[in-house]
Amino acid sequence: ETKPRIPVLWLHGLECTCCSESFIRSAHPLVKDVVLSMISLDYDDTIMAAAGHQAEAILDEIRHEYKGRYIAAVEGNPPLNEDGMYCIIGGRPFVEQLREVCSDAMAVISWGSCASWGCVQAAKPNPTRATPVHEVITGKPIIKVPGCPPIAEVMTGVVTYMLTFDRIPELDRQGRPKMFYSQRIHDKCYRRPHFDAGQFVEQWDDEQAQKGYCLYKMGCKGPTTYNACSTTRWNAGVSFPIQSGHGCIGCSEDGFWDNGSFYDRL
Numbered sequence: 001e002t003k004p005r006i007p008v009l010w011l012h013g014l015e016c017t018c019c020s021e022s023f024i025r026s027a028h029p030l031v032k033d034v035v036l037s038m039i040s041l042d043y044d045d046t047i048m049a050a051a052g053h054q055a056e057a058i059l060d061e062i063r064h065e066y067k068g069r070y071i072a073a074v075e076g077n078p079p080l081n082e083d084g085m086y087c088i089i090g091g092r093p094f095v096e097q098l099r100e101v102c103s104d105a106m107a108v109i110s111w112g113s114c115a116s117w118g119c120v121q122a123a124k125p126n127p128t129r130a131t132p133v134h135e136v137i138t139g140k141p142i143i144k145v146p147g148c149p150p151i152a153e154v155m156t157g158v159v160t161y162m163l164t165f166d167r168i169p170e171l172d173r174q175g176r177p178k179m180f181y182s183q184r185i186h187d188k189c190y191r192r193p194h195f196d197a198g199q200f201v202e203q204w205d206d207e208q209a210q211k212g213y214c215l216y217k218m219g220c221k222g223p224t225t226y227n228a229c230s231t232t233r234w235n236a237g238v239s240f241p242i243q244s245g246h247g248c249i250g251c252s253e254d255g256f257w258d259n260g261s262f263y264d265r266l
Ligand code: SF4
Pocket: 015, 016, 017, 018, 019, 020, 075, 076, 111, 112, 113, 114, 115, 119, 120, 147, 148, 149, 150
């Protein structure tokens, strides 16, 4: 309670903003506790009250006053073609803002599959050259929190860990926090007994679908997707895509948008 709130500068590049939509729905901890008691969300051009020059001035202020002591949280990614002209923030290419803010940060969080991997705007032929954050920013610890969007409690869990222990969480080879991305959806899926028994849905709304059988033959990517959906679930633990009747499309995996995730049958 006596700890000063750590400044967070939340940037937005090419994205759909649903990572923010997910974040504000965190139930454990409640996002109001994160924003009002744990962090100081000094810049977030999507939801902040300030606008224009006032908003941009805050970036410079925090960068200089808290050099090396703030978190750069990045949603979306920079498009590099045409000198970055496909994403302009405050009259400048987003990639310039990204480089400046990250250069003085203690750590960078790449929210979602846009920042972590490129996501749908990087789909072939990637006309804007949308590029994941780690290919632009070097020399800083980068924590990838992939998912389209990531689970709310995974997002706030990463922030809580960093504030509580004053260090970044342990990461896997790809830069994801092991505590949330070390298991496949398939490892803890409640439909797994049906997979093991060879009981599969063969068509949408067939009798097997009504019985809740495994969705593997309908293209479920759970066996190759690392995320916490089958354990943490969504909407404060209520459900997740497979529980809603649709297979996992592997939205937290690199390249899912080009790898036949969308309505392909195996
Ligand atoms: Fe939207 Fe997905 Fe990108 Fe998040 S990762 S901003 S949910 S497109």
